[in-house]
Amino acid sequence: MREHYAILSDLHMAEGVEEGxxxxxxxxxxxxxxxxxxxxxxxxxxxxxxxxPWVLVINGDMIDFLRVTSLPHEPEDLRxxxxxxxxxxxxxxxxxxxxxxWQLERVIAGHPVAFRLNRCWxxxxxxxxxxxxxAR
Numbered sequence: 001m002r003e004h005y006a007i008l009s010d011l012h013m014a015e016g017v018e019e020g021x022x023x024x025x026x027x028x029x030x031x032x033x034x035x036x037x038x039x040x041x042x043x044x045x046x047x048x049x050x051x052x053p054w055v056l057v058i059n060g061d062m063i064d065f066l067r068v069t070s071l072p073h074e075p076e077d078l079r080x081x082x083x084x085x086x087x088x089x090x091x092x093x094x095x096x097x098x099x100x101x102w103q104l105e106r107v108i109a110g111h112p113v114a115f116r117l118n119r120c121w122x123x124x125x126x127x128x129x130x131x132x133x134x135a136r
Contacts, residue, residue: 003053004043004046004052004053004054004055005055006039006054006057007057007059008056008057008058009058009059009061010060010061011030011032011058011061011062012061012062012067013029013062013064013107013110014028014063014067014068014110015028015067015069015070015107016028016030016107016109016111017110018110025067027069028067028110029067030111033114034113036114037117040056041117063107065103068103069091069092070092070106071088071093077102081096081102082094082096082099
């Protein structure tokens with residue numbers, strides 16, 4: 001079966017737009033939500049014209065967890081996470097599954113257009129997430 005590939009790399013999404021204030025997080029590196037929306041819409045239109053499916057490959061560094069430095073304030077969030085150490089209070093949460101989940105939820109909330117499109121895209125196409133790690 002013939003298919004096309006769209007490969008994105010190094011998006012480095014962080015906390016995006018802060019909830020309530022509509023301001024970008026000071027550590028945000030990804031300013032292209034509307035351009036990503038335009039790209040995915042364009043690829044869907046090309047698929048509709050040609051009938052050839054697209055595979056979206058996100059090749060590493062889509063989320064930049066080190067740039068997610070806000071901390072939870074809600075009691076239920078705090079109970080679900082390991083204790084906040086002085087280091088975490090200064091630099092952000094660690095890498096436990098619960099901490100990573102909380103951070104990922106911040107990124108999704110800060111980039112609603114990108115993640116809404118990703119959900120729409122995955123219902124129609126076959127996304128491929130190729131996560132590259134650099135363990136040194």
